[in-house]
Amino acid sequence: MNHPEKFCENNRFVLIEECPPAPPANATRAVKKPYDRWIASNNKAKTYMLASISDALRIKMEPMETAFEIMESLQGMFGHEATRKYTNARMVAGTHVHDHVMQMTNHFSEAEMHGAVVDEATQVSIILNSLSSDFIPFTRNYIMNKLNYGMTQLLNELQTFESISGIVKNKSKANVADKPSSSKGLKNKKAKGGKLGGKFKKPKIGAKIIKPNNKKAEKKPKGKCFHCGVDGHWKKNCPRYLVELKEKNNAA
Incomplete structure (x- = not known):
């Protein structure tokens, strides 16, 4: 499974572009390529989006054929602007994961103020999909081992992984270097003084220097x-x- 950053770059176009007409069976490869690319990207987008929502919503959304339909349905349920904020949010590489999770929590709270109900399991999935590429090993381990963290445990585990992996160690070193x-x-x-806090006194001219x-x-x-x-x-x-x-x- 690709990382969300790659999805944004390579597959997001399926949310704004319509599917090209299906080519005839005897069409050349060049004619088939745009259609095949759109279908492949749409399938990847659907996989990501279905993995980012709760089981109840997933069952409801799975029959939909396009990622665009799923997005429209989610935005209709949770509010367009509030949903867009946490759906499009991406962690900036090099920043602390605690700050990013707190920001995502604020987005969820805003959505709830507009009447949306985003359950904890869905919040966890959305946050995992919004992490920077530094957290790919963490996300893979979470999915492969079918873990089930709450928000508090997720934040603790992410901070532990960040500390052990030294993801922001360069930034920490820079802060230490700035301190006198x-x-x-x-x-x-x-x-300057010979002794701590003392002042150095020059010998007077003609005075005998005692070794x-x-x-x-x-x-x-x-x-x-x-x-x-x-x-x-x-x-x-x-x-x-x-x-x-x-x-x-x-x-x-």
């Missing part, structure tokens, strides 16, 4: 840390305190 990096900002602060004594620097200060209570270092050199301070600044 807190670790990068921390490095810039350290580069740090590496041996003294390596020697641990005596005493007990007021932060962790461990001997051998002070609070400003406490590994635990420095980690907590860094996490606090990153969260700021």
